[in-house]
Amino acid sequence: MKQTLKEATKDDIFDLNIEEMEKAGLHFGHRTSKTHPKMKPYIAGIRNTIHIIDLEKTKKKLAEALGFIEKLISEKKTLLIVGTKVQFKELVKEVSQECGLPYVNERWLGGTFTNFPVIKKRVEYMKELERKLADPKIMENYKKKERKKMEEELEKLKLKFEGIRNLEELPAAIFVLDMNKDALAVKEASRKGVAVIGISDTNSDASLADYPIPANDDAISSVKYILDKAREVILKVKNSKSQAPNSK
Numbered sequence: 001m002k003q004t005l006k007e008a009t010k011d012d013i014f015d016l017n018i019e020e021m022e023k024a025g026l027h028f029g030h031r032t033s034k035t036h037p038k039m040k041p042y043i044a045g046i047r048n049t050i051h052i053i054d055l056e057k058t059k060k061k062l063a064e065a066l067g068f069i070e071k072l073i074s075e076k077k078t079l080l081i082v083g084t085k086v087q088f089k090e091l092v093k094e095v096s097q098e099c100g101l102p103y104v105n106e107r108w109l110g111g112t113f114t115n116f117p118v119i120k121k122r123v124e125y126m127k128e129l130e131r132k133l134a135d136p137k138i139m140e141n142y143k144k145k146e147r148k149k150m151e152e153e154l155e156k157l158k159l160k161f162e163g164i165r166n167l168e169e170l171p172a173a174i175f176v177l178d179m180n181k182d183a184l185a186v187k188e189a190s191r192k193g194v195a196v197i198g199i200s201d202t203n204s205d206a207s208l209a210d211y212p213i214p215a216n217d218d219a220i221s222s223v224k225y226i227l228d229k230a231r232e233v234i235l236k237v238k239n240s241k242s243q244a245p246n247s248k
Contacts, residue, residue: 014066021059022055025222027216029216038205039206058215061212068197074241081101081102084104088220089105099238109160113194122157126165129157173196175198176197196210197210199226200212
């Protein structure tokens with residue numbers, strides 16, 4: 001009985017509203033000619049040659065994804081956000097930093113998961129270079145031209161690795177904002193047993209995600225709505241844990 005009640009109120013727990021989803025444009029898909037066969041169950045109809053996503057199904061799938069995120073964070077497991085489209089870069093960085101999550105908002109580097117020890121060494125090298133540049137006693141041994149070269153190298157490294165600087169091991173899951181644009185991230189996650197939460201537009205293969213969210217992955221308003229819901233869940237869990245009384 002308790003389980004049935006939980007299932008019935010899951011959408012309400014996360015305050016998911018179809019009118020708000022529609023206003024944010026989650027329902028707009030791609031042209032009918034670009035539709036992936038695996039997205040057909042999530043399509044409600046066609047408007048001006050554009051497929052319209054069924055928001056009732058989006059609401060259900062988003063609730064499932066948020067429930068999974070809630071469980072992950074409560075178990076202190078790591079979620080990595082991946083969003084490399086130009087219009088999402090700042091949003092990804094902002095949400096990730098606020099929630100204390102690792103992120104990738106530049107090009108996904110091949111081997112980030114499948115060759116993680118090598119990537120980790122590059123991150124350590126970046127940190128060491130950072131420490132060196134911050135130490136005046138060390139830097140006084142270098143000429144101005146050499147210092148400038150080191151600073152430029154650090155900037156390039158930070159562009160690639162800043163978002164995963166504290167990632168000590170593979171995350172439990174990744175949250176991919178565009179499964180086509182970051183198909184390599186999805187592929188590597190699947191190969192390494194990392195769960196995939198993915199926004200799946202009508203031109204995507206929804207079956208590649210463990211927790212697909214059928215929705216518009218192009219509009220900033222759509223992606224922001226979804227990320228904001230994830231942010232609410234994550235911060236709520238983290239705040240409740242930080243406010244919990246210490247065990248005696």
